[in-house]
Amino acid sequence: GAGVSQSPRYKVAKRGQDVALRCDPISGHVSLFWYQQALGQGPEFLTYFQNEAQLDKSGLPSDRFFAERPEGSVSTLKIQRTQQEDSAVYLCASSLVGWAGGEQFFGPGTRLTVL
């Protein structure tokens, strides 16, 4: 594909619902990142994958957040029992190189609103 794609672009959830956000990275990209961006703020790191291995999940705010990339390509960020403070834009980025210092290409994000 031409770039990183994310779906859905917008998601409205009632408090307590589970949500799943999908990221399709650029084909062949080894590294994949998830970020959370609150309104008017810069993105905040959530987690990092190198192929299918989740090498860093130190940014996940709670055990309600879970990410996976089982085949080293598509990734899913799951949020269980959503809370209002989870409302944010969730960004996915991929990088060709297998370490965190390469150029990251971002998707358009999924805007999550928890009511």
Next chain:
Amino acid sequence: GESVGLHLPTLSVQEGDNSIINCAYSNSASDYFIWYKQESGKGPQFIIDIRSNMDKRQGQRVTVLLNKTVKHLSLQIAATQPGDSAVYFCAEKGSTGNQFYFGTGTSLTVIP
């Protein structure tokens, strides 16, 4: 923990003028920095990067300067155009691990 901040939340410039966006970082051990541009409704777009063993790096119409002594990073945009209007973020790679730390952002408005 590490933090990255920006001096000015907003910046307005006349079309054709040069723009300078500043960023301060706190971790002297950080070794890699990136400037991103984010337009409304879109993800951040890579502009230019610099490693800590460099003081200056130039791209097309953009220059990044790194002053490690005062832990300061700047982005210079030459001949600013209306299409440059966006929020600009600096990001710092942490000294350990794989995390990038983003600043709050500077909103650049180019006045035609």
